Amino acid sequence: MGAFEYRQAEEIRDTFARHGVRYLFIGMSGAIILGFPDTTQDADLFPERTPANGRALVAGLRELGFSLTDTEAAEIERGKDFVQLKNGPFDLDLVFAPDGIERFEDAWQRRVIVEGFPVCHPDDIIASKVAANRIKDRESLGRLRSFRDYWVGKRKA
């Protein structure tokens, strides 16, 4: 499997839009869509945890080519906190309860749209990385905070 491509992000965006999935790009993949110059390996999505959205999400994932058993589909529909998918055309992490973000609705209200991609606000991306407190995030956090200041400044200009 190759690296996650722009074309695949577009397929997520377009397929999920057809199915009415409510989700946000989060994590480093979200930051990159906002313009943060860094590297990452996979895409992280923060879907809303409701039964209807779970069903729409599973339908969208299957249309994208993810091979889900009925049990796996049920776990996604139910919205288990963290689901790691490596059974499709690209790797995808579904984070239904990201550390540091209280409610999906709050993040949704703060979302940023970039070329039709719904993305968490940089403050939410930073909050989730701070709360996760992982070694791999420690080095990038200072630079990410600076990017947030740069990004906010550009939006005001």
Place this chain on the structure above:
Amino acid sequence: MSAESEIQPDWLAEFEAAARRPLAQRFRYAFVRTYKPVLDDARFRSFESMEEYRRWCQDNLPDWLGYGRV
């Protein structure tokens, strides 16, 4: 003093350069693929809680992957 003037000059230059690139090009530069032992060895994993996921990462992944807590 503006926020930009407080940003490390080399980082600011990188942010400015990235802002000039189309999103599709940023994707090409940003997403890389390398094999991650253990993590990449299952087609599906799910965790009831983030705490359970973090604990699994701590207990099962090589330290050098960086998924452990600080």
